[in-house]
Amino acid sequence: MTTPSKEALAKIAPVLTKRWLSPDAWKLSVYERLDGYTGLKKALKAHPDDLIQLIKDSGLRGRGGAGFPTGMKWGFIPQNDGKPHYLVVNADEGEPGTCQDLPLMMADPHSLIEGVIIASYAIRANFAAIYIRGEAIHAARRLRQAVDDARARGYLGRNILGSGFDLDVVVHSGAGAYICGEETALLDSLEGYRGQPRLRPPFPATHGLYNSPTVVNNVETIATVPYIVLGGSAWFRTMGTEKSPGTKIFSVSGRVVQPGQYECGLGVTLRQLIELCGGMKPGHNLRFWTPGGSSTPLLTDEHLDAPLDFEGMMGVGTMLGTAAVQIFSDQDCPVYATYRWIEFYHHESCGKCTPCREGNYWMKGILRRILSGQGTHADLDTLLDACDNLLGRSFCALGDGATSPVTSSIKYFKQDYLDYIEGRKAPMFSPGELVGAH
């Protein structure tokens, strides 16, 4: 285990994670003792429009992957339109390698609830739903308990803290579908329908849950809100970079000594993150990594010093995504990793549109054939062409994401593919039955 450098340590910025190591931080009493709900009290004294302006000023960008400015999203909600408004928290954390929302909801559920109340107050919503991944039964239970406790203490329900503001929160468990992390599929699922993305426009800001104006935000985004209310936008901008202010929880997994959640200012580099994780596992050398889950194109050891923020990652041809940093070493096969990812997309594609449904089916078959030692050189062209026909052609971003591991692994590790195709590497699978072209 190596000791992190001073530069790396300086990047550590526990904001969202500051209570995680306090015993029983998930309890309301502990949360209150540790400044809990003070942001809410301050927020309820402000005008909702001022809160939206505050979040705009802070430069907070959505933490779910796309990095859309949160304040702007809130500002899209038409006011005085006579329709009910809704806040929906996307807690359907499903991107491979991503693990920030669940630990946050387990360790510090009230910070999310406090954020929900402030955000709902700002957009004038009296109902909020937290759509939580179906598999995360433990987190759903903890969150429900927290909602009950908050309601009992007057933080939820009617006339919250005497402010005249009413809010109810429902914690809704999904049924185990990656697609329901896509905000419009999530809304359909929340309404009780089959989870498939909706046509946009109209956007959720005007036609969201039950056809009413709706803000859909990620857990981390909403949980950040109380800190901005307390600390102010200027304080928030002291962290991170100019265009990507604030902190982000990076969930680092794979071949490092201490995988886990590391909250740093945006713009931290992989080199620093690995240092914070105690270095690579003994005997492993970094070969490739994902900056933000499998839907973001792979990077290699050439990119150790690229800043992990929205712009920095764009600069090296990938995306920050969910900041799910998965570390692979020279003992890992990029072709096999890609195959497993495509298996995931094949399994999780909702089936609504042709390119995603059929493209992943096809790519999975080709990759498996290559790994079985039956691939051809033409297969690589076919894979790239299939990606070209899928990227930007699918109904939602799920299909786009599926092309990332394929194109990027062929870009950086074509030799590994050729090794299987040309017989230099032993097949991973026994050869399947070949069928002719049809």
Add this chain to the structure above:
Amino acid sequence: MTEVAKKVDTVKLTIDGIEVEAAKGELVIRVAERIGIAIPRFCDHPLLDPAGACRQCLVDIEGQRKPSAACTQTVADGMVVRTQLTSEVAKKAQEGILEFLLINHPLDCPMCDKGGECPLQNQALSNGREESRFHEHKREYTKPVPISSQVLLDRERCVLCQRCTRFSDEIAGDKFIDLMERGADEQIGVFSGRLDVDPAEVVGETGLEGAIDANLLDAPFNSYFSGNTVQICPVGALTGAQYRFRARPFDLVSSPSTCEHCAAGCSMRTDHRRGKVMRRLAGDDPQVNEEWNCDKGRWAFQYATAFDRITEPMVRDPKSGELRKASWPEALNAAAEGLLKARTEGGVGVLTGGRLTVEDAYAYAKFARVVLGTNDIDFRSRPLSQEETDFLTSVAGKFQVTYSDIEAAPDVVLVGLEAEEECPILFLRLRKAANKRGTRVTSIAPFVTRGLEKVAGTLVPTVPGAEATALAESAEVRAALSKPGALLFVGERLAETPGGLSAAARLAAETGARLAWVPRRAGDRGAVEAGCLPTLLPGGRSLVEPAARGEIGAAWGLEVGDLSERPGRDTLQILDAARTGALKGLVVAGVDPHDLPDPAAAEEALEKVGFLVSLELRLSAVSRRADVVLPVAPAVEKSGSYLDWEGRVRPFDAVLRSAAMTDARVLDALARQLGYQLGTADTLAVLKQIGELGETRAPRAAAPTVDAERVAEPGTGEAVLSTWHQLIDLGALQDGDEYLAGTARPPVARISKATAAALGVADGEPLNVSTERGRVTLPAAVVDVMAPGVVWLPTNSPGSTVRRTLGVSSGATVRISAGGTS
């Protein structure tokens, strides 16, 4: 008008370098189509909401970093669109999607029903790769899966465009099919009852009492409109059991035609091969049926080729007393002699039935007046009343309501009409209006039907017989009809309620709402206009008016006084007179005595009448008793026209050539035999005659003013009967179409919760409904919202032939009791 038109927001855009103006909100794919640029598509359908699922229609739009789906993209001012014709990006994108669609497609075109008319096949041949790059295994499924007795699903061919599920959800409201599974396993399916749980347990656990219906655990695709999904399926995934493997599209001749079943007036396309109809499809008629039809219209046509079709005339042999084949001269001679004698000895009545074309109906009307010298003519073969005769006399030729008026109407009130069962395309338009335009539907009926639920309608719960009172007294109905543009639809069944039609006419006059009369058969409206009523001459001319008689007399070349001013007998009076011998002869067209209010009395009349001439398609209860049987052509073998409920002319040409003659031609020959010139030998000649009559200048008859009657109060163990026909039932025109019969709604006896509780009958348990004539026993269906003391039966369904078995109709008091015992 031009000023108004300019105010509509329009935008200018460029598609493939062609500048085009479009209305704001229009889809790129439609605008392109308008200027002759066909963008390939599978999921897109102009009558369904955009889905953007198949991605085949991708085009390149300047400023967009990704290709856009033309079927979901709305136009914008200054937009520059490049389709596959001018953009490599769009071309490549479309080719890519097509390749994806084909990788799992079985490519079994040589044995697929769709082969030859398949959009996917056409696309693949014109834009697909010559050689496939796909070397993996294709998805395999068990096939075909019958999702109803009519519709078969081949999941391997399916491209998951979701047209079928969207149609069923958006248009028909029968969401029996839906997407199942996800990703590459996504498939269309019906709920198959695969739940391995006892519904009772589920209910117990979740507290959703009543939310889970055990009957729903197995729900096939039982929609009256399921055939449309077969037609709009862009591949061969959905096929009709009746047509499957029977023909290749390129061997078929397609002829435009008109549906002969109900009064909806659907345009159709009839596909035939070597003189035989192979299938029928919905025709494209935006004003009437849009692009839809019902399953009866699509699949009920084999009656015309049934084993008992009559192709040669027959006469009753005096020695044996049996019918025997005869030549046309012999048969016409026998008919002429018999009719001449009957006319002299007491008169001849004419029953035409409701299945005739306008031209045929006109020939009967003229034949009765000119040849038989009688006004004893009636098209109605169902319960009727003098009030209805007067009502039809007062309104003939005057209805002005159209399908498009429904979409513009704020409110529509239905009385005596269950549109989904009795006029399915009218139902679809009501549903469209309700869903897309917010039209409110109110129904004066005994209970909330599925059809009413699907138009989100409101029920004015009404015991049969109390419709007149409801019309007169319901504030809700009056308020609805008082809105400008409101419509009042009365079904033919309102004739069963004394005062019903009078009240409807009065209410329409008072509120300004427009009135439409919706009969059940294709020929009903035409028969009214042609004068097949004891009080009406052709063109809505009331025969009590001298001017009206003058117009007709002049046109027909009659002497003054030849046309009697005395109204004739209606159907029931004609049959009565035939039974008692007051009438000596009958000329009967397509009439089934079992449709009449008292079938036994009708059969007795047919037995007893001195001389009976039957113009028939198949051996029927009438022709078997006839003295002379003259074969006539089915709709498919003749030309003519129907008037739909709107009064719109629905003309059609003969689809098949045959020797069979129209009723009008046979009557022309018969008249000639008797020394008269009808001039109805061919359809165009009849049309010319009708045209020459022109609009009448004679005064119209006034609407009837019959008072409502007190509704019978059922005693203990009694109920008031409500009954109407289900769309798919024992009707003679559905004979031989067993796949269609498989999707008939199961016959049930509907009762209210209170009635069920009083009788101790639970849902699904047998219920007896009886009169002195007989008894009908059906499973009880307990209805949530129902007028008190009512029992509903299907009029003519298996196990429930109400008129034949019970000898009564709606409004009658019947006895009801629990299961099996009487």
